[in-house]
Amino acid sequence: MKAPAGKILLYVFALAGRKAAAFTAAGHRIEFVHAGAVYAAVERLDERPAVSEAALRTQHEIVARIAAKVDAILPARFGSLVDLEELERVVAIRGDAIRGALELVRGRAQMTVRLLDAEARPAIVPLAHAAAGATSGTEYLHARRRAAVHALPQAVTTITAAVKDIVAAERLEAGQGRVAATVYHLVEHAAVAGYRKRLAGIPAGPDGQTLSISGPWPPFAFVPELWP
Numbered sequence: 001m002k003a004p005a006g007k008i009l010l011y012v013f014a015l016a017g018r019k020a021a022a023f024t025a026a027g028h029r030i031e032f033v034h035a036g037a038v039y040a041a042v043e044r045l046d047e048r049p050a051v052s053e054a055a056l057r058t059q060h061e062i063v064a065r066i067a068a069k070v071d072a073i074l075p076a077r078f079g080s081l082v083d084l085e086e087l088e089r090v091v092a093i094r095g096d097a098i099r100g101a102l103e104l105v106r107g108r109a110q111m112t113v114r115l116l117d118a119e120a121r122p123a124i125v126p127l128a129h130a131a132a133g134a135t136s137g138t139e140y141l142h143a144r145r146r147a148a149v150h151a152l153p154q155a156v157t158t159i160t161a162a163v164k165d166i167v168a169a170e171r172l173e174a175g176q177g178r179v180a181a182t183v184y185h186l187v188e189h190a191a192v193a194g195y196r197k198r199l200a201g202i203p204a205g206p207d208g209q210t211l212s213i214s215g216p217w218p219p220f221a222f223v224p225e226l227w228p
Contacts, residue, residue: 110184
């Protein structure tokens with residue numbers, strides 16, 4: 001996507017509940033523009049950047065910098081390039097979901113826990129069969145998520161039970177390769193140290209599985225679908 005002559009496009013890094021001062025990160029000038037009921041952290045660009053490992057790392061770095069400046073942030077997916085009119089239209093259409101998500105993540109960060117096997121495991125094939133009777137895209141995705149949760153190792157229950165009273169929201173994903181499962185938790189910034197301490201006391205899984213804990217991160221796993 002390239003900007004029409006005389007028109008400026010906005011590359012959206014995140015939506016936020018309030019604005020912060022413009023800043024420069026990794027050579028990119030980030031500013032906050034008003035978009036309906038929220039603000040968008042954007043860079044003015046002529047065209048969408050090419051996908052690469054370096055570009056994805058840079059985006060992650062910039063989103064983390066934005067998250068450090070505001071108390072509620074919804075990271076946008078890579079490649080979100082729009083004009084201001086389109087951005088305002090998206091915010092108007094998805095307004096309730098955006099406001100609800102911003103309230104959920106306010107003052108909180110994402111912690112990511114991966115349950116690792118000693119050896120690689122195959123991808124879970126039955127998920128497609130579990131969703132075969134779906135009549136819409138949304139129903140299909142919900143069916144796949146339900147099937148994935150049922151396929152999670154028993155050790156995931158131990159992980160979630162250990163921190164359930166300090167977790168505001170949770171997402172579970174079945175894994176593949178050495179990752180048996182991934183658990184995403186949304187926790188208060190002040191609770192991060194306690195969260196880590198509790199999980200550090202969990203023994204290895206019954207099959208010798210170990211935990212990999214990372215974060216705090218911006219709440220990537222708790223963003224509603226922004227673009228209709």
